[in-house]
Amino acid sequence: MKQPHSVGVAFSIPFSLFFFIITLAAAADISPGSTLKASNPNHTWTSPNTTFSLSFISDDGAAFFAAITYNGIPVWIAGASDPGGGASDSSASLQFLSDGNLRLVNGSSSSAVVWQSNTAGHGVSSAALHDSGNFVLRNATVSVWSTFDNPTDTILPSQNFTVNKVLRSGLYSCSLLSSGNLTLQWNNTILYWNLALNSSFHSNLTSPNLVLQSIGALSLHDQSLSRPVAMVYSSDYAEGSDIIRFLKLENDGNLRIYSSVKGTRTSIVRWVAVKDQCQVFGYCGNMADISPGSTLYASNPNQTWNSPNTTFSFGFISSGGGAAFFAAITYNGIPVWIAGASDPGGGASDSSASLQFLVDGNLRLVNGSSSTAVVWQSNTAGHGVSSAALHDSGNFVLRNATVSVWSTFDNPTDTILPSQNFTVNKALRSGLYSFSLLSFGNLTLKWNNTILYWNLALNSSFHSNLTSPNLVLQSIGALSLHDQSLSRPVAMVYSSDYAEGSDIIRFLKLENDGNLRIYSSVKGTKTSIVRWVAVKDQCQVFGYCGNMGICSYNDSKPICICPSMNFDPIDPKDSRKGCKRKMNIEDCPKNVTMLQLNHTEFLTYPPDIPSQIFFMSTSTSRLNCITSSPCIAATSLSDGTGRIYMKFPGFVSGYRSPTLPSTSFLKVCGPIIPSPSVSSPRRNDWRLHARIVLVVVIGTAVGFILLEAGLWLWCRRSSSSPKFGGFPDQYAFVEYESSAPxxxxxxxxxxxxxxxxxxxxxxxxxxxxxxxxxxxxxxxxxxxxxxxxxxxxxxxxxxxxxxxxxxxxxxxxxxxxxxxxxxxxxxxFMKDRSLDMFLFSSEEKSGKLLSWDCRFNIARGTARGIKYLHEECRDCIVHCDIKPENILLDENFNAKVSDFGLARLINPRNHRYRTLTSFRGNIGYLAPEWAANLPITSKADVYSYGIVLLEIVSGRRNFEFSWAYEEFERGNVMEIVDARLVDDHKADMEQVMRAIQVSFWCIQGEPSKRPTMGRVVQMLERIVEIEKPPAPKAVEEMSAIGTIVNGRNVERASSSLLRSEHKWSSDC
The missing domain is CATH 3.30.200.20 (Phosphorylase Kinase; domain 1)
Incomplete structure (x- = not known):
């Protein structure tokens, strides 16, 4: 198959050729007064080469349509875009009247007009069906009306599809925007597919025009373009000479290119717009309307309102042994929306509750039947609401005759479903926690609408451009940001099962522990699995253990404890509700003391930091707090800076871990009664002896376990500290922010x-x-x-x-x-090891072949990491060893650069020697300046990154870039791409081309010609356009490096190279 190399490659086929073909292909004139009748299907108006025919067709003999057909396949139907769809009965006729009007009528009555061209009085004198499939009404000189200018659901080759035209099929429509984008919409409101033109063309377009070329390319024409730009290719592009191709919007809402061999009545799909049919909005329709007056009762849990495919249900669920009932939308029994969940009562009702869809259009939840016992309501009375429906998307909608008035998607509680739009003015809530999208694209978690404890920032290059950001959870597991200023959505989060499985629904949920998670649930099961979590360390969630509570870990699970026996849990049955003093400080003014908590921090997040930070010694902070009546607690960071966080009356949230450098103090009434959670020496000894006995007993059966347990016990005995976690009392910390070493x-x-x-x-x-x-x-x-x-x-x-x-x-x-x-x-620890293990291994050996999307995300993430080291750190850090082995992958295949800063640990006087010898076998990644004894700057990392990027595209180690550039010059891009990606139909060839061009810029021989890593990121993310890169020059010094490093006596091989004064540049 002849396959094009990239989307967006321009075509040079002259548009005048199409006009020439059309001009030659005119049929014999059809005279006014001619008529076609449904009762005589063999009577047709035919094109000169008999390829196309205009006649009546019928599927069932009950409905008849006047249609232009190709090989019996309808490509235009009179009145198809009208409400009746152009259907007529067996008495119908298509009449070309003497006044120039073309009309479809049932019988012969002018009052039974089904459709008409409205061309009466325009001087129409004849009609013709061209070989192109275009039926034309014309006067003596020009066309007055044509099917090409009035399309229904199909575009034929050479047909001009402009901004003012629309394809329609049922509730679906396809349009070309003035920006050059091709779109699909449901009901003229919901945009569910958008094919964007390359951003470099947008501002220049004047009158864009879409044409399906006969060889299978859907191309955009405009006066501002030197030649057409191909937006889509059919899979049989440029194959066959006896094939006609057509673009069709079908009643399932999808847009497809079909190929049909002349003389046959079959057509084959060669391209489809929406790869996942379930992504077409409204594909499964709505359930039958729920009428005003309908009611659900808590006493009848089997009574539900269901979506058409029964995926989602709206009914009552109960918790707490039937004590509380909730009106909820559920998926597989899992609640995804609860009426009134964001209200103080959480939407809880009793067993007498009912959910009422009232005749005034209001939806309300009440206890019993009294209007005074309203638990929650939609407040839609008087807005013309006439019906309700639960969509297959999980969206419950109240609507009037034409539009939605209220929906659960617009009023979320704690969950976001796929295709749901989450905008700046919305919030997820669960207890005291909330999740919001900020106007500059950041995702945030807050406690009590004040304490910001988690913030996921959008790349800074996008901030200033956002106008109306919108967050969407894609069905394949990517949480992406949409905005009018973005050429394409920006993925901010990926689930660990990203793009896996076709029978999985994913949802984003804010839970009552203050964490945000993406869940996956297989259809037909009642279980869900966590696939992503916002706050990896649950104890970092502010207020998780309540006021005065301390969060710690028991094995891998978070637990909540009180600071000491001077405190009691507020609720013995629920440790997360916090602790209270046994005696208030006000009741013991002469007996106040400070409880010391090692390896403990009282969490301090914005906006509290500025008002709570002080600088003093640990002992001074203790004394200062105990003598200051407003102060109730303090945290010393123990990093030598004297930074102290003072806590004042309000909410205090604690976190204890043996890896925390902090020492905290809490004001209590003496004497201090230690908590049993902190082991005393005697108790510790008792536990130690018990473990020794246990190990000996088990060791009689399993010697290997005894050996490892003995090593563990030796480590325990070597620690002199009886404190929490078995760590020594004093840790020397270099610097501490949120996760200091x-x-x-x-x-x-x-x-x-x-x-x-x-x-x-x-x-x-x-x-x-x-x-x-x-x-x-x-x-x-x-x-x-x-x-x-x-x-x-x-x-x-x-x-x-x-x-x-x-x-x-x-x-x-x-x-x-x-x-x-x-x-x-x-x-x-990185679970999935390094990039080289996936990139240079076969699929069978590695366990997973990296798709192009995954590779591009890795390339982009690596670039962002290096950019941070070069441009965003306090001190510029040059890595000096960028290679696939130093690019690690987490469980979501996010790239993480390792071993950065290690070059700083090598003595500068022998840095070049150590670099060349230590990185033996990786010479292909070193920039030419290493061999030329030139200063090493950040541009050396750019060169190494360019080699890695070329390897990501090609899947081959130390790829021969001179050969690659020759193939690039010839246009043979697919020769460079990893052969294992040939079947990756989701690969964005425009991205592939961009990555190849960026790599060639990075590996330029002269450092000054290489872009900065900041520029590299911009080029990869389409923020700036990429000029054609010059050919990278092969550098002889690289072979010299190989000779030096692989020689038997490295130090003696080249004294001029290795013993010269090292020219290290600290200036990036």
Whole structure:
């Protein structure tokens, strides 16, 4: 099959050719007074080559249609866009009257007109059906009316489809916008498909015109364009000479290109607009209207209002053993909307409750039948509401004769469903928690409408342009942002099962624990699985354990405890409701003391930070709080900065973890009664002896378990601290923001890795990486650095720079070790390993072939991470070792750059030597300036990234870029693309082309010609246009590097290269 290389490639077929064909293909004139009759289907008006015919057709013999057909396939039907669809009876006739009007009537009566052309009095003297399929009414010189100018549901080759024309089929319509976008709408209101023209053309269009070319390309024409721009290709593009293709909007709401071989009566779909038919709005229709006066009763849970496909139901559900009832829309029994859930009562009603759709158009939930016991109502009385319906999308709508007046999608409670529009003025609520979309595109979680504890920011390049942002959860699992200023939606979140399964519904839910999650539920089951969570650490959710409560972990589950025995739980049955003092501070003015809580932080989020931050020593903060009557608690960050957070009367939310550097103090009435949750030495010894006995017993059966348990016990005994979590009292922290690195001892990391047992990878040339589990149960990756000769102070200073980086696409540094000569770094653990394991392995070996969408997201994420290091850090960080092995993937296949900042740990005097020798086998990623002994700047990383980007496209290691550029010049883009992606029909070829061009810009020989990483991100995200890149010049120095590194005596191979004064540039 001859397949085009990219969407948006221009065509050079002259438009005048189409006009020439049409001009030659005129039929013999049809004279006024001619008539076709439904009773004689063999009577037709035919084109000269007999390809097209105009006659009556019928499917069932009851309804007849005057239609133009090709091989018996209707391509135009008289009156198809009218309410009656052009249907007539067996007495119908199509009359070409002497006044020039063409009309379809039942019988012969002029009062039974089904459809007409309204061309009477316009001088029409003849008609003809052209070989193009265009039926024309004309006067002596020009066309007065034609089927091409009045399409119904089909576009034929050479037919001009302009902005003022519309294809219609039932409630669906297809239009061309003045911006060049092609759209599909339901009921002229719901836009469910939009094919955007490349943004570079938008501002220049004057009178866009869409044409289906006979070879299968749907192309856009305009006076401002030097040649047509192809927007769509049929899968049989440019194949066959006896094939006619046509574009058809069908009654299922989808737009398709069909191919039909001349002489046959069959047609084959060659392109479809909406790949997932269920994404077509209203495809399954609405349920039969629910009439005013209808009622649901809590006493009859089997009575429901259902969607047409029974996916969603509206009825009563109960909780608490039948004590409380809720009117809810459910999916597989899972509530996705609850009437009144956002109100103070949460929508709870009793067993006498009813949900009433009143004759005045109001929907209300009441206890009993009294209008005074209203629990919730829609407040739609007097708005002309005449019916209600539950859509297959899960949206319950109250509507008048023409439009929706009120809907659950416009009034969400705690859940967002696929296709639901979530705008700036809406909020999800669950208890004291709320989720909102801000006007500049950020997603936020708040407690009590005040404390902002989670904020997912949109890329800064989009902020200033947003006009009316709108969040949509796509059915495949991407949470994306839409806006008029964006050329395409921006995905902000992906579920872990993104694009998997066809029988799965996903929903976004704000739960009463203050966390936001994406769930997946297989149709037909009553279970749902968490596929994404906003706040990874549940204890970071403000107020999770209530006022004065402390959140901690028992194994991997969050638990709520009181600070000490000086407090009682407010509700012994629900520890999340917080704690209260046994004696109020006001009642013991002479006996107030400060309870010390190690490894504990009282959470401080915006907007509290400015009013609560002070600078003083830990002891001073303790004294200051106890002597200040407004102060009730304080948190010292223990990072040497003297930063203290003071807490005043209000809500105090605590978090305890052995990895937290904070020490907190809480004002109580003495004496202090320790909490049993904090082990005393005696209790700790008792637990230790019990574990030893248990290990010995089990060890008699399983020797291997005894060996590992012995190692664990040795680690426990080595710790002198009896405090929570078994960590020492004093941790030396370099810098602390929300997740500062902990200073571990070498022995602690030895225990965490079980003696450096499970190696994850070589970790480049600076040391191996091992899997470990630290005391709080967090799985980590421990990098054992080799050959680092820095002193402890200098090492900590460099770690401080590394730890100050916080970005979605960078691996997070959890901690470090600088005991003696040992230098180790502790990182977050990445489940899915590094990019090279997926990119350069077969699908069978890797377990999953990376789709193009996944590859492009990885490329874009990697670019964003490097851009952050270069342009957004306090100190510019040049990575020096960008390669697939250092691009790690999380469970959602998000890219995270690792090993950044490690170049800073190498002595500058031998940096070049260490780089060349340590990264042996990765020479293909090093920029030419390494061999030329030139200053190393951020442009060296840009070069390495360009090589990686080319590998992402090609799926091949150290790809030969000179050959790739030659294929690019010839237009053979598919020769560069990974052969395993040939069947990836979802691949955006315009993205592929963009990635290839960006890679060629990045690998330019001269650093000054390479773009910055900020520019790279803009080019990948279509924020700026990409000029054609010049050919990358092969650099002889790269072969010199290979010779140097692979020689037997590296240091002696080239003294001029390795012993010269290192030219390191700190200026990015």
């Amino acid at each position: 902990v200073q571990f001892s070498y022995k602690e990391l030895q225990c965490a890795t079980k003696g450096f047992k499970e190696q994850l990878g070589k970790g480049g040339g600076l040391g191996a990486v091992y899997k470990g589990v630290i005391a709080n149960g967090t799985v980590v990756a421990v990098k054992l650095l080799e050959g680092i000769e820095q002193g402890e102070r200098q090492f900590k200073m460099e770690v401080a720079t590394i730890s100050s980086t916080h970005h979605l696409n960078l691996v997070r540094l959890i901690g470090f070790c600088s005991t003696g000569r040992h230098r180790l770094l502790v990182y977050e």
